[in-house]
Amino acid sequence: MAPRPIKKRSKTTPSPKRSLDDIESHVGPSAIGALWAFSHLSLVLETSSILNSLLYPVYGSLPASRYHQPLIRTALLVSGATYRGWRGSTTAWSQWLSVLLLSLPTIQLFLFRYSGQLGASTGPLVSGLVTSFPLTLVASLVASKRLARRIDEWPVFDGLRYKEVWIGMTPQIIPAFVSLVAYTANISARSILTGTFFARSRLGTYYLLAVPQSLISPSRYLPLAALPMLHTFFFSVYSPFSYSDTHLNSTLHHHGYSLIARRESYTGYISVLDNNKDGFRVMRCDHSLLGGEWLPQPGYESQLREPVYAIFVMLEAVRLVLSVDDPATKPEVQDRLESALVIGLGIGTTPSALIAHGIDTTIIEIDPTVHDFAARYFNLPSNHTPIIEDAIVFVDRNRHQKRYHYIIHDVFTGGAEPIDLFTVEFLTGLKEMLSVDGVIAINYAGDLHLPTAHTIIHTILTVFPHCRLFRESPAPPSSSSSSTTSPLETDFTNLVLFCRRSTGAFRFRSPTKADFLGTQARKHHLLPRYEVDAAGFLGNGDEGVVRKNNTHIMKASQMRGAVGHWAVMRTVVPDAVWENW
Structure with a gap:
């Protein structure tokens, strides 16, 4: 017997129906993915804001912040517009992000020694291009790629090809998403740092945010960040531990100064310094002096210090x-x-x-x-x-x-x-x-x-x-x-x-x-x-x-x-x- 011919379906014949459960099963993960991407990128931008605050003692708050937001917005714009053109999986980019988070403070601290040559206008720009810009770019690529992957997973439903619709909207969704993050970060990027403990310092706060983010995406490249981190924690003058005061004084003595006390506080980095050559003491707040007085000299008496x-x-x-x-x-x-x-x-x-x-x-x-x-x-x-x-x-x-x-x-x-x-x-x-x-x-x-x-x-x-x-x-x-x-x-x-x-x-x-x-x-x-x-x-x-x-x-x-x-x-x-x- 000859096989029965297959009857052609009319163009108006509906495709097999999907249940409401199918839609819900994809909406939930997509919403969670979007929330994860938003939260992760926002946290990176907050971390980047603290990274920028490390520049305040070297350049002052205004010059240090001059290029920060423009660089952040540029990185977000570039990633939102070109994320599909970047090769590599989300996992690979996440691994590099982990290395950047742990290494950039050391690179930035190294650049401080060139602040005199770079000046208050060029110095913050160079530091931002080397640190905050690549950090934001990679973090935004990770978030954009992960969000786009969730959208690509949407199925075809009855009467409407939802997958094609969402993929078609992706070029609009991703830039809108990163713009929302940029706006939120512009409001929330505030660091209130007071006290003497590690967690209350700029560098300490940065690492307390960066380390958990790095552990979320374990990276085979993390050993690359081990050496700079060890140097920052144990040999750097910027480390917020008492033993780093010894390193700092050893450096300052070569320039005729001694550290008496230092603390990160509400208005910035506060320190008291003695000029050993000329015999006076000053108080410093970030890149400004709040005042100074001459140290008492033998045989000189006055009701108040000079x-x-x-x-x-x-x-x-x-x-x-x-x-x-x-x-x-x-x-x-x-x-x-x-x-x-x-x-x-x-x-x-x-x-x-x-x-x-x-x-x-x-x-x-x-x-x-x-x-x-x-x-x-x-x-x-x-x-x-x-x-x-x-x-x-x-x-x-x-x-x-x-x-x-x-x-x-x-x-x-x-x-x-x-x-x-x-x-x-x-x-x-x-x-x-x-x-x-x-x-x-x-x-x-x-x-x-x-x-x-x-x-x-x-x-x-x-x-x-x-x-x-x-x-x-x-x-x-x-x-x-x-x-x-x-x-x-x-x-x-x-x-x-x-x-x-x-x-x-x-x-x-x-x-x-x-x-x-x-x-x-x-x-x-x-x-x-x-x-x-x-x-x-x-x-x-x-x-x-x-x-x-x-x-x-x-x-x-x-x-x-x-x-x-x-x-x-x-x-x-x-x-x-x-x-x-």
Whole structure:
């Protein structure tokens, strides 16, 4: 018998139906795969953010972060657009990712020794291209390939070829996925590091995140990462263990410095260093100096130690401010009835002097380590009121409850102004906390040629119209005419604004012997000398002032000032001291 012919199916004949269980069996693994890829890539980006923070002590926070997000986004864009063109399985790329996670900190620490030659602009870019960029690229490739593989596994269902649909959408899904990760990482990449333990240090936090990620994908290439890791942990000056202090001091001694103490804290890497050749001690925060004082010399006696930097002495001149109608002398006993608020401690030069004059002094310092080190290593007197919190929170809470005769505003660190502390709203709060005849001294450190300086000083003068401005040192000849100043010229200095709440002109009384507290620095620098015309910083009314809702407009213009500050710091302390932290 002839075989029966097979009947042709009509184009409209439905294909065999799949059950709902078939769909659910693929939706679940795909959702889990997407969640895994998202979580894994987000964790790598968080790790990369901590890797970037290792640059702060060498380049400062602003220059170090300048290229980080652009490099991260570029790596994500490249991987999202080209992931199918990269050869190799997900497993192979995961193995290389494990090696990168464990090796990159050592490579980055090695690059520190070239920071002096590279500079604050090129150095962070080179470090990012060598470390954060390849790390993000490989991690994104792993996540993209794994997510695409899950999509490829979708079957064909009744009436619609779901597999083809999803594969067709993959080029849109993967870039959208990595963009979502980039946006999330931009928000969550914050490292709050306080304390002295390994887990609370930047390097320790990095490895505590990197090691588990590496163990998830065991790699045959891991021995390649063993040697750099062993070197970092046991022989590197950056290792957060007590024995590494010995290695660090051995290195610093060759450059005339000694490490007294160091700790990673809320505002950055804090350390205390002695200059053995010239005999002074400084406190460092990342790539900035918070202050310094001369170490006691045999046979030399003074009520307070001699400060190294004149600017902190000049802030004490708030005590010398008089109305033009006041008597020529001011009774010393009057100080003992007055109070002062100091925002920003540093090593405590100014508040120590106010306390020595019998003034009831309150100190606001956001970083507990700075306060601890100032008390331990710079003889900050204990008879003051310490407030360890954000100054904005303190002022908002107390602006209508407490009045002070003197306020010292000195918050510059790391080459960048904390813009939130120079807004109209914050300064207005300080004005409300001044007594009727109170005086505030605001120290602005920056390049006076930059628009940032003019905007901030204009904002201060908007809130405090009755001010006199004094430079720390004489103005360079080229700065006398801002209209002819070359954009390449700089005028980095400390500018102190002495302002009164009350109206009317004021002057400074002549300091007496008691005002000097037995120190030569106060004898020479207490009375402000280099006055600047405030008219050069005034704008058009309230236009161009900094408010809490527009601080973002200042971020870009801060970069040039931060790079200039980096160059100044490199002339004060040798490269090797900044690089070996």
